Amino acid sequence: MTLSILIWLPLAVALVGVVLGGKVAPKLAVLGSLATLGIAISFVVRYKTGDGLQFVTDENWISELGITYKLGVDGLNLLLLLMATFLFALATIFANMREWERPGLFFFWLGIAETAVLGAFVAQDLILFVAFFDLMLIPFYFLTGIWGNGSREQRVKATQKLVIYTLVGSLLMLVAAIATGVLAAQQHDTRITFAISALQQLPLSHGSQNWIFLCFAAAFLVKMPAFPLHAWLPDGYKAMPLPALGVFSGVLSKVAAYGFLRIVLPVFPDASVHFQELLLLIALGSILYGSVMAFSAQNVRMVVAYSSVAQMGFITLGIFALNEDGAQGALLQMVNHGLVTVPLFFIVGLLAARAGGSEEIKDLGGIAFRAPVLATLFLIISLATLAMPGSANFVGEFLILLGVFRAKVAFAFFASIGVALAAVYALRAFIRAMHNRVNPTVDSSEVTFRDLAVLVPSIAVILALALYPQFGLTKSEQGTQQSVAQVQAKTGQLTAEQTTKQSEEQTP
Structure with a gap:
């Protein structure tokens, strides 16, 4: 079974759903997402740890331009594939719990979004990655504009x-991707190619790397989003329908972070080292800004939204520690954050339904004793969000901070403040929603079996990864080592040059 089946199955099912429409499309979408998840699991089972890139598809696409249809799986994207298919399956089940106007079209756009995400994760050609990365935007334009919340103007x-x-x-x-292929061919007098593995062997000059790095960084930081490139977030997150928002925040933002590990660090190592402190400052700003906004937000949806900014800051921090510990922690945290985000947004929907449609924290409260199952599930997810010791999130953040301590101690010290702030906003949201005085307008009914279809699988996976995080660390070890190998060589070289220079200066 090839990776092409994994990528294009959601789109194929979505097209059939559009044709059949009506009540068939939602059910068909669930079957398609579960089938895609099953295929992803089969790749995980067959994956041989330590064997490098596997399940490779490598066909000429536009041979005159050096563009190939190259796909593959390694330790860097294996867990992300599994996470993406799992969360899209949950989001599709979540979306089936309400009626949508033109359901065939709604699930069509959701299917395109899954195809685009999976394609970006497995693409091993730079132009192919850019094509899938850009395709991810289109479905959410329609999902938000047609089925979003608020007035038409909003x-x-x-x-x-x-x-x-x-x-x-x-x-x-x-522009940066095209320039990378063209300049690599010119500077090394070879045929133009956009295969990522080939570009790693054709390093660009320092000047070229610097401006290309900034272009890639801008694209990825906007998509995450990171402070201060997050201005679209408040309006976008409020307007987006919750099933779409769950995968947008839980999955699409990870494609941007993955792009740093897959493309930027290996292909532009000199620029990655040069701009390391700039990216660490952006990451630190995202952690502190996102945390402060999360515990001051009065809308429970925006608490989750701004907490995502803080968590993506931690992930960026780990990536630009430029060492194996930080990269492994960042990759594990990508998975952890995705696993808590979709159920959190589902709980936002459940709370709003019990508060007459309001997501304002002041309109919630006091339902824990009447809905103990909902309160328990919410508490488990909240504790995972704040990286409670014993959770996989704790392991991810620990590795990130360990990597940053080894690279830049000052940044690690200030970033650790974000760990304490996470406890403030996570527990504040839980306590205000579940405890305090019972709001007379709140319906404190318990979760239904249909609700548990989304919450129980997600929490089961969260607990499983908490009990055995080594599963993720073992699978990803070789991939993260290869991702940071070039930048580690550069930082080692810089350290040696600095030591030599200091010795020469001290010599009389």
């Missing part, structure tokens, strides 16, 4: 901001 404003910010970033990345 939805239009949200989609305009989302498109403008992400489109500018995507155009910069396209």
Whole structure:
């Protein structure tokens, strides 16, 4: 079974759903997402740890331009594939719990989004990655504009901001990707190629790397989003329907972080070292800003939204520690954050349904004793979010901080403040929603078996990864080592040069 089946199955099922429409499309979408998850599991089972890139598809696409249809799985994207298919399956089940206008079209766009995400994760050609990365934007434009929350003007404003910010970033990345292939061919007098593995062997000059790095970084940081490139987030997150928002925040943001590990660090190692402190400052700003905004937000949806900014800051911090510990922690944290985000947004929906549609924290409260199962599930997810010792999130953050301590101690010290702040916003949201005085307008009914279809699988996976995080660390070890190998060589070289220079200065 090839990776092409994994990528294109969601789109194929979505097209059939559009044709059949009506009540068939939602059920068909669930079957398609579960089948895609099953295929992803089969790749995980057959994957041989330590054997490098596997299940490779490598066909000429546009041979005159050196563009190939190259796909593959290694330790860097294996867990992300599994996470993405799992969360899209949960989001599709989640979306089946309400009626949608034109359901065939709604699940069509959701299917395209899954195809684009999976394609970006397995693409091993730079132009192919850019194509899938840009395709991810289109479904959420329609999902937000047509089925989003708020008035038409609010939805239009949200989609305009989302498109403008992400489109500018995507155009910069396209220019940078084309320049990478062209300049590599010119500087090394070879045929033009966009295969990522080939580009790693054709290093660009320092000047070329620097400006190309900034273009890629802008595209990825906007998509995450990171402070201060997050201005589209408040309107976009408020307007987006919750099933779409769950995968947007839990999965799409990880494609951007993955792009740093897959493309930027191996292909532009000199620029990665040169701009290390700039990216660490952006990561630190995202952690502190996101945390402060999360515990001051009065809307429970925005608490989750701004907490995602903080968590993506931690992930960026781990990546630009430029060592194996930080990279492994970042990759594990990508998976951890995705696993808690979708059920958190589902709980936001459950709380709003019990508060007459309001997501304001002041309208919630006091339902824990009447809905103990909901309160227990919410508590488990909240504790995972704040990286309670014993959770996989704790392991991820520990590795990230360990990597940063080894690279830049000052950044690690300030980033550790974000760990304490996470406890503030996570527990504040839980306590205000579940305890305190019972709001007379709140319906404190218990979760239904249908609700548990989304919550129980997600929490089971969270607990399983908490009990055995080594599963993820073992699978990803070789991939992260290869990702940071070039930058580690550069930092080692810089350290040696600095030591030599200091010795020469001290010699009389």
